Amino acid sequence: MVRLIFLGPPGAGKGTQAQLLAKNCSIPHISTGDILRSAVNQQTELGMKAQSYMDQGELVPDALILDMVGDRLGQDDAQPGWILDGFPRNVSQAKFLDDLLEKIEQSYDCVVNLDVPDEIIIARLLERGRKDDNEEVIRHRLSVYREQTSPLIDFYRDRQQLVSVNGNQPVDEVSSALEQIVQP
Numbered sequence: 001m002v003r004l005i006f007l008g009p010p011g012a013g014k015g016t017q018a019q020l021l022a023k024n025c026s027i028p029h030i031s032t033g034d035i036l037r038s039a040v041n042q043q044t045e046l047g048m049k050a051q052s053y054m055d056q057g058e059l060v061p062d063a064l065i066l067d068m069v070g071d072r073l074g075q076d077d078a079q080p081g082w083i084l085d086g087f088p089r090n091v092s093q094a095k096f097l098d099d100l101l102e103k104i105e106q107s108y109d110c111v112v113n114l115d116v117p118d119e120i121i122i123a124r125l126l127e128r129g130r131k132d133d134n135e136e137v138i139r140h141r142l143s144v145y146r147e148q149t150s151p152l153i154d155f156y157r158d159r160q161q162l163v164s165v166n167g168n169q170p171v172d173e174v175s176s177a178l179e180q181i182v183q184p
């Protein structure tokens with residue numbers, strides 16, 4: 001049973017690595033960013049509310065995120081394990097996740113922090129060129145990350161649940177480091 005949380009700045013490779021590892025472990029890759037982008041594309045009520053925050057590089061308000069994650073973790077395919085990518089993104093989301101997991105009697109193995117310097121992130125995301133990948137929005141996402149998400153590093157380190165991985169190496173080398181964590 002594998003249950004992991006992927007933490008890291010935007011563009012650190014959370015989505016890239018979570019997708020590969022989830023496939024290897026035959027468990028779902030649960031990306032709040034992907035769920036939100038799909039809602040935006042389908043112009044659902046959630047998508048219409050989330051879009052302007054995402055376009056500006058702001059976090060989407062917790063009120064829109066928490067039920068979405070609760071529902072997703074309750075689905076049948078998530079019972080044998082999961083990789084959470086992009087959630088939690090602030091301390092209140094982390095506390096919500098603690099309460100939710102206690103309620104559904106699940107726990108996780110550890111929190112993986114992918115470490116990548118800012119200048120590498122900016123270059124990667126400019127190259128990817130998604131709608132929210134222009135330099136101004138990327139810099140704003142990095143400052144939102146520093147203010148709201150990076151406190152989670154200490155939050156999980158204090159509980160001895162944090163494992164840091166160097167994300168500034170080729171994709172297959174990051175994957176190998178992650179596989180070591182799953183199958184030590």
Ligand code: B4P
Pocket residue numbers: 008009010011012013014015016017031032033034036053054055057058059060061065085086087088089093124125127128141167168169170171174
């Ligand atoms: P996300 O979708 O979560 O973030 P991301 O920027 O895509 O980061 P990720 O780390 O997954 O990058 P990737 O692997 O694709 O969030 C987008 C937005 O959604 C947020 O700004 C926010 O508005 C909203 N949101 C999401 N979750 C939320 C939450 N919980 N609460 C509130 N709001 C939320 O990698 C990036 C690029 O690097 C790719 O092009 C990839 O090919 C490349 N790459 C990856 N690994 C590499 C490597 N090792 N070497 C070279 N290139 C690499």
